Amino acid sequence: MNDRTTPTLAQRIRYICGGTLPPRMSAWVIDDLTGPGAARRYLLRILVPILALLCLFLLIPGPLWMRLAMMALLYLPLIYFTAALMYVYRRARLTSHGLDPALADSGQRQRVAAEREAYERRHGRG
Structure with missing residues (x-):
């Protein structure tokens, strides 16, 4: 029986594409979605792969500024x-x-609990 608590490369790729991981990897999933760097990972997983698709606009004939503008019109709202x-x-x-x-x-x-504790210490309630 496999008792890995971190996903293999194939499982990570499936996970990034929306798949689920086995229940034994729940701690890893929680850390990935809520731990340090979760926002950065989320943004990178969505915004970086799309750049390759948007580069197809560079194949359209015309001035470079127009092709870049078409890419920006899609990429900025995506961000x-x-x-x-x-x-x-x-x-x-x-x-x-x-x-x-x-x-x-x-x-x-x-964060709210830490702020409340700091407030109570400053004002002599804790």
């Missing part, structure tokens, strides 16, 4: 919507792995 939907994506990925979607809020809850 905006990718960032805007990050929270929804995290919750959906956690749910698809059978995990509690509230885990997506864990970082925010920790």
